[in-house]
Amino acid sequence: MDTGRAPHPRRHAPRPARRAAAVLLLAGLPLTAAGAEPPTVSLRPGADIQAAVDRHPPGTRFRLEAGVHRLHSIVPKDRNLFEGAPAPC
Numbered sequence: 001m002d003t004g005r006a007p008h009p010r011r012h013a014p015r016p017a018r019r020a021a022a023v024l025l026l027a028g029l030p031l032t033a034a035g036a037e038p039p040t041v042s043l044r045p046g047a048d049i050q051a052a053v054d055r056h057p058p059g060t061r062f063r064l065e066a067g068v069h070r071l072h073s074i075v076p077k078d079r080n081l082f083e084g085a086p087a088p089c
Helices: 015-027 049-055
Strands: 040-043 061-062 081-082
Touching: 040 049, 049 061
Parallel strands: 040 061, 061 081
Antiparallel strands: none
């Protein structure tokens, strides 16, 4: 049946496309509040750095205390930060 009117263009994307876009948008957001500092974990010499990485969420800051940290192979998570503490004076 022809009403003589042109079909209305869609104003929004189909529902599956909108859901997919929302999931992709949310996946890129950090889990912490905007501007919040990531959690910081201090590690002394002799600590198992990989075990600490495994226990904490992505985006954690790891502070290696002054001393010698030997024989570590680390597989970091996304956005992990590793920093060394300054040596004592």
